[in-house]
């Protein structure tokens with residue numbers, strides 16, 4: 203979380219910082235700030251979004267050609283003007299923006315308070331900038347050395363850009379655990395948390411290695427030193443990916459646009475991976491990758507983990523291989539027993555989720571083979587795994603995962619079928635038929651979107667609900683979890699997903715008259731069981747909403763609302779049934795007046811633990 207943008211060069215820094223920060227707002231949007239150097243350093247920071255900050259900018263802020271900027275997702279201290287970045291050291295010599303979290307900020311602050319350092323904010327970032335100055339003053343160090351010494355005492359993750367008033371034409375950057383990319387232009391450097399804001403300026407990039415301190419000065423080649431003060435080289439790479447300027451294209455939100463672009467994007471992705479046009483080659487290499495594998499472990503967070511749970515059903519059913527799905531945040535601390543015979547699949551839309559990155563690092567160091575399924579091109583996960591499969595869905599701006607989620611499901615279905623084919627666990631005729639069905643899934647997604655009107659009318663009946671229950675069985679159980687997650691994150695209504703058979707083991711006690719229960723139904727072998735569970739809810743006067751494949755016939759009066767989905771093979775129903783649930787959370791949130799693209803307290807890229 204938090205986005206960093208910095209510039210040093212010939213051009214006016216402020217508009218470049220603003221343009222970049224707007225593109226980074228998906229990383230956090232509770233406050234924003236810039237510091238621009240001209241005849242003096244101008245510091246501007248405000249709670250609220252980047253647009254709000256722009257309103258307070260003095261005209262002459264555009265004079266400076268060096269500046270640093272930040273958009274914040276609060277970790278320490280409320281979203282206030284004072285806690286917004288950049289932060290300064292006590293003397294004002296150092297100004298800093300930071301992405302990450304300083305876990306030992308409290309004892310460091312206590313130590314400095316005892317030495318008379320005065321703090322203005324509640325942030326961990328101010329602790330960092332004060333610590334750098336403390337080292338500089340106490341040991342009379344050069345800034346570079348002071349930064350390195352201070353960072354030796356830091357626990358946590360950081361990417362920082364530091365400005366030193368004594369060298370007003372240069373910027374210092376360093377990172378550990380949080381991403382930072384440097385664009386090399388003509389006589390200019392653009393530094394950012396991700397390549398997207400750099401793309402309009404240059405196609406030459408450096409993905410800064412951890413603990414390497416870079417110094418950037420206009421008209422001079424950058425220098426890089428490691429913690430031992432040794433000069434090191436950093437590789438310049440060329441941006442292979444074009445970043446479209448993403449617009450809402452007439453939709454009222456990015457989320458609605460992203461929901462509606464799923465048929466075309468999924469078709470495009472499948473065409474690349476099934477038509478042999480993708481150059482990531484994961485599918486070609488699968489026979490070798492799985493040749494000596496006993497078990498697959500899938501890691502992810504939030505929606506990405508839910509798609510992994512669907513894959514568990516698919517892989518175990520069709521490829522007959524043992525699969526475990528773990529929260530990346532738990533896996534990293536559980537002392538997992540893994541080894542070279544495990545295949546670890548990390549799923550992440552952004553490719554920047556801190557917990558998933560850390561879990562994959564542990565997997566790699568244990569000798570396991572790692573695969574990343576990511577949408578974020580050149581993201582940290584894409585770069586660290588042994589093999590990557592890109593989702594090719596275009597950037598997702600809405601904070602809630604929609605098109606990335608359906609793409610994860612589609613990609614995992616494809617991988618599951620391929621593994622089944624390689625392991626010969628289903629006959630070739632069946633595999634061919636299933637792959638053909640998968641190839642046509644985008645048509646079913648398109649038809650599923652036609653339920654928007656009925657879903658909107660159902661949403662109006664849910665606005666006053668205090669709690670909503672989602673039920674599924676088999677591979678629709680993870681979709682029930684996903685439906686509940688989506689609804690709560692967007693509409694702030696409490697929602698829970700349950701495996702339908704679990705209701706009577708406790709959760710049924712929650713039921714109150716007219717409490718909405720949303721049941722996901724396909725025509726697999728658990729249909730009868732699930733409908734019995736629904737009857738149990740109905741008997742307790744719940745409001746029953748059934749989302750079902752159109753070939754399933756229900757007895758009269760079982761549900762208050764029935765939403766028909768296209769008739770498709772059961773193994774595709776997770777993809778199809780996620781569509782009405784996305785629409786439901788969108789409409790409930792919209793009619794409650796919530797910000798569907800940027801829900802409260804959230805960020806698109808979760809780069810802290």
Ligand code: F6R
Pocket residue numbers: 503504505506507549550551552553554555558601602603604687688691806807808
């Ligand atoms: C929910 C949502 C989150 C993410 C989770 C993991 O709509 O978007 O639950 O799925 O934060 O993020 P990625 O996939 O970027 O690792």
